Each structure stands twice: as structure tokens, then as C-alpha cells.
Amino acid sequence: MPITQTEAARLSRRTGLAIDDFSWQSKGIRMLLNDTTTRACVFLLTSSAEPHAEGMCSVYEIRPKGCQTYPYVLNDEDTAILDEGCPHKDKFDPPSQEMTSTLLNLEEQILHERPDE
Numbered sequence: 001m002p003i004t005q006t007e008a009a010r011l012s013r014r015t016g017l018a019i020d021d022f023s024w025q026s027k028g029i030r031m032l033l034n035d036t037t038t039r040a041c042v043f044l045l046t047s048s049a050e051p052h053a054e055g056m057c058s059v060y061e062i063r064p065k066g067c068q069t070y071p072y073v074l075n076d077e078d079t080a081i082l083d084e085g086c087p088h089k090d091k092f093d094p095p096s097q098e099m100t101s102t103l104l105n106l107e108e109q110i111l112h113e114r115p116d117e
């Protein structure tokens with residue numbers, strides 16, 4: 001899950017963790033880390049290593065915007081779709097035009113934060 005620098009700073013401040021303890025950077029984009037045992041996000045409270053194991057987000061109140069908008073994601077045509085990999089996608093309404101705008105704005109913000117921008 002990509003996150004903004006502001007979200008990384010907030011998560012660090014509120015959890016007391018160093019930013020590199022819960023995220024890593026690839027091509028200037030910061031992403032949440034997965035736990036090596038559960039293979040889920042490091043903030044997911046679960047003891048199962050199953051790919052779709054149930055769990056609770058330990059930072060729910062301050063979860064990044066990309067988590068708040070999931071399972072809506074952008075496709076290659078920059079249109080919001082429901083992520084095929086989400087096991088609960090059938091419980092969600094089809095994405096709205098507003099969701100496309102929200103996701104495009106978030107993507108723009110994350111790309112703009114790259115050091116070479």
C-alpha cells in the first residue's frame with residue numbers, strides 16, 4: 001500500500017515506530033511493509049499467515065488514505081475499479097466518478113512527493 005510522507009510521519013508519531021520499521025521506499029514511493037510471518041501489513045493484528053486472514057487494523061483511526069479507499073483502485077486507464085484480489089469486493093458498490101477523482105488525486109500526491117520531482 002503506497003502512503004504519503006505526511007501519513008508516514010503521522011504513523012511514526014502516533015505509534016512510536018521509526019518510519020523504516022513499518023514502511024519501505026521503492027523508486028521514491030513509500031509503501032507499507034508486510035510482516036514476514038503473517039505476510040500481511042505490519043499493522044494488521046492477526047496471527048494467521050493465510051493470505052485473506054481476518055484481522056484488525058491497529059492504526060484504524062489514522063490509516064492511510066489508500067487504506068480508506070480500498071478496495072477501490074485505479075486500473076491502467078486511470079479509472080477506479082474494485083480490486084480483483086479483494087475477497088470482499090462483492091459487498092461494495094461499483095466505483096463512482098468521485099472515487100476515480102479521489103484516487104487520481106492521491107496518486108498525484110504520492111508521485112509528486114518523490115525526491116526527483
Ligand code: SF4
Nearest residue numbers: 041043044057063067
Ligand atoms: S488498513 Fe491498517 S492493516 Fe490494513 S493495510 Fe492499511 S494500515 Fe495496514
